Amino acid sequence: MKLTNLAASALLVLLASCSKQETTLLKFDRSLAIVVKPAEGDGVPVSGATAATFLAAKTWVLFEQFNSYSSGTPSVVFKYNRSSNSTVANLQSQLNFTQSGTLSQTGTYTVKNAAGTTVVDQGTWSLTTTSGLHVVSMTSTTIANLKHTFDLQVVDSYNLTVYDEISNSYSVFYSSTNVPGNNSTSTTAAMLTAGGWKYKNYYENYLTVPCTLAYRENRISPVTALPASSSKFGFYYRFAADGTYTQITGTTTSVYTYGVWTLTDNNTKLHLQNTTVPSTPEVIYNIALLTDQTPRRFEFSDASNGNLYSEMINNSGIY
Incomplete structure (x- = not known):
């Protein structure tokens, strides 16, 4: 089924729903379907197999999510540690991908609650590449007929950024070990x-x-x-x-x-x-x-x- 708004797709938008890696960083302009300069750093594009490996290497924690991203006034529905997040955005989840084999661009995914203690959704995923644009498709085995597709904007050792074309939402995830502020030790x-x-x-x-x-x-x-x-x-x-x-x-x-x-x-x-x-x-x-x-x-x-x-x-x- 199509996902038309955040409320209807709270689980998968937030589950599928940045960030510097000098040598392997992706960013794409969906409207042009060409590689453009990354938002942070001067990384180079990676293959679909490498992107899939990055995707499966970490537990991803939602940091920011914007709705109506391609309109004149995007709204912020979630921001990590922000006290004024919307009720729906508080369904923040942890997302894990596993590959079906080495360098495989298919596998399974699991979504847990923010504490990482309860599985709220799971299913299968695949990654395809067209004109340099990596697209991830997810099919739930928990929620009947629920599918989700997003464009990989950035994926590296620290940061996963995705764009959901159907709901026009833009989400930024960090690996669980690199959520900003969690590991700082300096004055x-x-x-x-x-x-x-x-x-x-x-x-x-x-x-x-x-x-x-x-x-x-x-x-x-x-x-x-x-x-x-x-x-x-x-x-x-x-x-x-x-x-x-x-x-x-x-x-x-x-x-x-x-x-x-x-x-x-x-x-x-x-x-x-x-x-x-x-x-x-x-x-x-x-x-x-x-x-x-x-x-x-x-x-x-x-x-x-x-x-x-x-x-x-x-x-x-x-x-």
């Missing part, structure tokens, strides 16, 4: 200064249900720019161990702002004071997530408006 200051940062996602009404995705890096259809409300955050950052920072306020490398940064409230608040224009009011972020593991992530909200929420990822190619 907040050390994680903050470990390298540059660039925008990945930006939300303007983060605390509402559903929340709207205002910007996502490399989103192809439609392409959106960072909204005006994000201007004080800067598109790129680099924090130095001496307490100074460099900020690029646009998507080019020509507009620099300099300042000083401090941490307060048991390292949960980040204060930025512009020294290029000293009269600029201090900016304060509430740190929601900061990780030193692969992939590095920095998530924060505006301390004066919790609905303005930003996600940044490791940036090594700008400065």
Whole structure:
């Protein structure tokens, strides 16, 4: 049967429903059916057999899911550790694939609840490749007549990203050992200064249900720019161990702002004071997530408006 909305397909959309691997990373533009540059890193496409092996190598945990992804205003139905997730999205599951043989592109799948203690669905899967696009088809043996198909956008040792063309949903999974924040051991200051940062996602009404995705890096259809409300955050950052920072306020490398940064409230608040224009009011972020593991992530909200929420990822190619 066709899956037409999230509620009707809660189990399989969330069960089938990113993220850097330098040598083996996939990302595809569904509308063009050609390989395009990955969202993170400069990986190269892999064969269907290799993609299937990656798929079967990990237990996958849902991190983010967006509905109406190819429309002008995608909604966020699930975000890991977000307090305002919708009821349906709370059916977060763990997903496992097994191969029927070495390098096989067929096998079985099992879906468990978020705790990994109860099987909620299982069935068979197969992977096919057309014009460089990997498509995974899943058929439930638990739920009669239930089938599910999604495009593999990214699959590597850390991250599984899929696009469901029928429900127009886009889901990001992490391997259970690489869910951001679970394994970080460095101090907040050390994680903050470990390298540059660039925008990945930006939300303007983060605390509402559903929340709207205002910007996502490399989103192809439609392409959106960072909204005006994000201007004080800067598109790129680099924090130095001496307490100074460099900020690029646009998507080019020509507009620099300099300042000083401090941490307060048991390292949960980040204060930025512009020294290029000293009269600029201090900016304060509430740190929601900061990780030193692969992939590095920095998530924060505006301390004066919790609905303005930003996600940044490791940036090594700008400065």
